[in-house]
Amino acid sequence: MTFAVIKTGGKQYLVSPGDKLEVELLDGAVAGKEVSFxxxxxxxxxxxxQIGAPLVKGAEVKAKVLxxxxxxxxxxxxxxxxxxxxxxxxxxQKFTEVEITSIN
Numbered sequence: 128m129t130f131a132v133i134k135t136g137g138k139q140y141l142v143s144p145g146d147k148l149e150v151e152l153l154d155g156a157v158a159g160k161e162v163s164f165x166x167x168x169x170x171x172x173x174x175x176x177q178i179g180a181p182l183v184k185g186a187e188v189k190a191k192v193l194x195x196x197x198x199x200x201x202x203x204x205x206x207x208x209x210x211x212x213x214x215x216x217x218x219x220q221k222f223t224e225v226e227i228t229s230i231n
Contacts, residue, residue, distance in 0.1 A: 128143065128171075129143060129144060129171060129172050129173075129230055130142065130143045130170075130171050130230070131143075131167050131168075131169060131170045131171070131186070131188055131230045132167070132168045132169040132170075133164045133166060133167055133168065133188050134164075134166040134168055135150050135151065135153075135164055135166065136150055136151025136152075137151070138150075138151070139168065142188060142227045142230075143227065143230075144227050144228060144229060144230060145226070145227065146226070146227045147193070147224065147225070147226045147227075148224075148225060148227075149196065149198075149222040149223070149224055149225075150222065150223055150225060151220075151221075151222065151223070152195070152221040152222060152223055153192070153223045153225075156192045156195070156223050156225075157192060158192055158193060158194045158195075159191070159192065160191075160192050161189055161190070161191055161192070161228070162189075162190055162191075162192055162225065163187050163188065163189050163190070164187070164188040164189075164190065165182075165187050166182055167179065167182060167183045167186035167187065167188060167230075168181065168182065168183070169183065170183050170186045170230065172230065185231075186230075186231065187230075187231045188227060188229070188230050188231075189227075189228050189229045189230075189231070190225040190226060190227045190228055191225065191226045191228050192223060192224070192225055193224040193225060193226055194223075194224050195221065195222070195223055195224070196221075196222050196223075196224055197219040197220065197221055197222070198219055198220040198221075198222055199219070200217055200218070200219050201217065201218045201219070201220075202215065202216075202217055203215070203216040203217070203218060204216075
């Protein structure tokens with residue numbers, strides 16, 4: 128089993144070829160195109176584990192962009208008692224759906 132730990136959007140993901148995941152919005156990512164993640168923190172291939180310090184040299188994870196989506200709507204409600212202050216704001220985070228194709 129081949130896997131890697133990548134870093135994108137300030138988060139870390141454990142990925143294997145064939146995995147589908149939602150990552151923070153990638154600028155310029157178009158559905159059907161290929162995108163690469165050069166920030167590989169850990170890589171395992173054929174039983175050999177490579178740990179980066181902080182990144183694995185020469186390692187790269189390639190993925191196919193499936194599309195852009197939005198997450199669930201979050202409600203932010205601010206309230207101060209006895210001051211007649213109420214504020215309601217909504218937010219939907221944008222994501223890019225990707226499918227991991229290869230780990231080099």
